[in-house]
Amino acid sequence: MTRSQHLRVWQREAFDLYQRKQPSDFLTVATPGAGKTTFALTIAADLLARGIVERVVIVTPTDHLKTQWALAAAGIGIMIDPALPSRGVLGAGFQGFAVTYAGIAVNPNAYRNRIEHRSTMVIMDEVHHAGDALTWGDGVQEACEPAVRRLQLTGTPFRSDDNPIPFVTYAPQVDGSKVSVADYSYGYGHALKDGVVRPVLFMAYSGQMHWRTRAGDEVAARLGEPLDRAATAQALRTALDPNGSWIPEVLTAAHTRLVEVRRHVPDAGGLVIASDQDSARAYAAVLAEITGSAPTVVLSDEPGSSAKIAEFSAGMDPWMVAVRMVSEGVDIPRLSVGVYATTTSTPLYFAQAVGRFVRARRKGETASIFVPSVPRLLALASDLETQRDHVVGRPVKDEDDLFAAEAELIAKAQEDQGASENLLGEYRALASDASFDRLVYDGGEFGYDSLSDDEGELDFLGIPGLLDPSQVAELLRTSRAKRAEAKKAAEPAAPAADVAFEKRGELRRELQALVGAWHHRTGAPHGVTHSRLRAQCGGPPAAQASSAELQQRIDALRTWALKASG
DSSP, X not given: OOOGGGOOHHHHHHHHHHHHXXXXXXXXXXXTTSOHHHHHHHHHHHHXXXXXXXXXXXXXXXXXXXXXXXXXXXXXXXOEETTOOTTOXXXXXXXXXXXXXXXXXXXXXXXXXXXXXXXXXXXXXXXXXXXXXXXXXXXXXXXXXXXXXXXXXXXSOOOSSSOOXXXXXXXXXXXSOEEEOOSEEEOHHHHHHHTSBOOEEEEEEEOEEEEEOTTXXXXXXXXXXXXXXXXXXXXXXXXXXXXXSHHHHHHHHHHHHHXXXXXXXXXXXXEEEESSHHHHHHHHHHHHHHHSSOOEEEOSSOTTHHHHHHHHHHSOOOEEEESSTTXXXXXXXXXXXXXXXXXXXXXXXHHHHXXXXXXXXXXXXXXXXXXXXXXXXXXXXXXXXXXOOOEESOOOOOTTXXXXXXXXXXHHHHHHXXXXXXXXXXXXXXXXXXXXXXXXXXXXXXXXXXXXXXXXXXXXXXXXXXXXXXXXXXXXXXXXXXXXHHXXXXXXXXXXXXXXXXXXXXXXXXXXXXXXXXHXXXXXXXXXXXXXXXXXXXXXXXXXXXXXXXXXXXXXXXXXXXXXXX
């Protein structure tokens, strides 16, 4: 007996496909919040009921998720032991156990013997973690090979390195690379249309940064302006320094958003994702000063952390601050507001973090995530709906390829370099401030021209929304145009002297339209395109650019389009 009659449409489709194929291995790629756990446990319950398997083993990335899976399994009558030692005896009444990938790697033979002893189904949660280390992958391959059924689950973009993931099928490509093949995929875009997940609005904040380099030079730059890799990384670290003004100002804005959301959704919660434990503690202190109450702080996967997360999830407290503990798999449906205050900017980690906020509880909810206005994060936010597979042996053709292994290695090297600089005391954040830059939603950017000055749009964005995702996008696209028309109707006709100003406005609108068309043609985020144009043509942001500078950018973008057309 199964609970398939209670499945969502995608879960039923995937379940029916599994029933028809009855495969040894089945890879399901489904967006965070879509319900992979329910889908997997429904299959497990069916296989147990029909006697195809006698035992279920669940492999997870963290200890906390072992407990979470055990609780979910108990809800449908499958008893899973989340604390079984590698050589312990499974207690009477248990139909299986949960173990981490790291736990399997320590003693794969012991787990292989367990799996060989009984006909076993292995559920591999967030299976991309099986490639985190060579020993993990080898351990999973050795231990789980005898299983009669293996169900692999992931809700995030697959890895960007060349570590193959055990039991995943890879299809050869004409360029010599190999691409992972999913048996069933259910992406964020599809889930958004189905109302399974919330729309996510990314609130990007810029500001003026001031820091001292390793060489002792003092640098001032605006966060998000075209800079080289090292300067961009230093500007971001300056913004995230809790001793500056950027963090307090952004946390204040995020708390203001959360307070407004809680007027309509009283248990709505917020999450700050920090880079390290020291930063997490400092951010918690800032939040306590802003809100008047101490937030929940989860520093690592250690005893007591799971209890803290469970208590926060079931409670009414407004804020949690964490490092990596809640980046993936942890289920806190009431999270509505987030602050991405970490230097980690890989596609995998970003998608994991965003996945904490997308679970929908009722129609019309939105989630708001505050992010630093840097090109890499804005690109990831804009590409949220893109479905990605794991590519092994990818040829690197473009230095801007965000998903090439080299990009991952560079990002990691920058993080390591930053850590060593702090130890040596050669880099120092001196000052920062924050200002709203733009909103990223549905692959587009809104508010490029000072959205923060517009109370109407900010009022809308401050509530949990009562609209479908398509209505959210439409409102953002049309609200400014309607207000501009109203303002024009209320004002006297402009004198001839304002012709130059009107021309400049027309050029700005033309540039925005061309940038939008370029986005739909190439997928490049609006902010990235504006930055490239400024780097090539010079001059200030579009809002301050002269007519001549705007025309130069328009001509440059048209030249790009002609070259791209061959």
